[in-house]
Amino acid sequence: MYHWSQSEERLNRYAGRLEGESLSFLVHYWGTVRHLTANSIHRHSFYEICYVDGGTGVYTDENQTYPLYEGVAFCTRPGRLHQIKDVHDLNLLFVAFEAIEKPSAPDVSVKYMEALDRCAVWTEHAGESPATQIWKSMLIRSESDDSLPASLLPKLAHVLLQSFPGLLGASGSFESAPLLSSALQLIQKAKLYIRDNLSGPVSLPEVAAYLNVSERQLSRLFAESIHESFTTMVRTERIRAAELLLQHTQDPIKVIAERTGFSSVHYFTRLFTKFKGIPPAAYRAKWALEADQQE
Known part of the structure; x- marks a missing residue:
């Protein structure tokens, strides 16, 4: 249904720095991977959001273990030891990023990150959420005529990242979140x-x-x-x-x-x-x- 490798290359080419009026993002990498292999225990200095589009596996976050199957979304926070293991035909969409502080709205980025820190690490039934539908709309379909033009990717990617707190169950809007220290x-x-x-x-x-x-x-x-x-x-x-x-x-x-x-x-x-x-x-x-x- 999708050209996985080409979708990943296009997202990394056109949706790296995402500018918004009050909130911008720096994307370190996008991933659209079929049959993902297991990885070693590691940590990031940024956020990474993943969506399981098929297959199974296990995700560990510090001492907690979460099952992976189609429709699951999960969040890796900065500094957390984590790993994906025991995989079988695991198809994964993922994006690694951080919010950028803007001089015109210096508090918004830290409020957004605080909202992500309040979110659930793991949630199921995410497949029909608006965020996931936006994510999939940015992929290159096997029927190339049905794929969105690359010029739309930055705006759609910005909307996607801004919607992540809601996808992962943060209560309320991130604009009302308390400031980070x-x-x-x-x-x-x-x-x-x-x-x-x-x-x-x-x-x-x-x-x-x-x-x-x-x-x-x-x-x-x-x-x-x-x-x-x-x-x-x-x-x-x-x-x-x-x-x-x-x-x-x-x-x-x-x-x-x-x-x-x-x-x-x-x-x-x-x-x-x-x-x-x-x-x-x-x-x-x-x-x-x-x-x-x-x-």
Whole structure:
């Protein structure tokens, strides 16, 4: 019914930064995957919302376990250890993103994230929800004449992400949610700064100065809020950015190492292999092969 790999490529190309009047989003990646394989236990520094379009599996969030089957939607929050396992023909739609603070409406993004944090981790019977119908409408159908034009994707994607609190059962509107603490707002700003400056040697003193806080305070905020050190956070972001570039560009490995702030190709290759279990070039080839097989 859908061209899965082509749908994923198109969404990642046209629906990355989603601008709204009072709320905008930065999408790190979209996924439309047939027969998803199990993954290892890991955590993100962003939100990821998933919808099961077929098959079965198990999702774990910290110490909780949730069954996966058609019609289930679930949410992974920042800093939570999670895993998808015991899969069988699992078809999954997913999107990883964060809300962006806008100077014209500085409180809306943190209220939105607070609404997501109040949501249920797992919900069933999501297949007929307006949010899921919008999501599926953005996919490329096997009958290409029935597919929506790419020019509509940014607006539809924005509506989709804005509707996630309702999809996952948040009571009321996110506009009325209480504000996040000033500490979590600082962490959010620090993350954005790190991601915008990965090509350089991002340091704790540099980010602390940007946020106008002490180095000690910033280090403590990272440890207490997302249970990671500043150094670990930067390293994770470099690996994440490199992974996306390997998936969606044909840039040489040396260029990717430079763009993501690694001091040398050798160091990049060694660190990427350590954390992903496969060298960068082999990862790119494996990802491309799996994408071709899913079409």
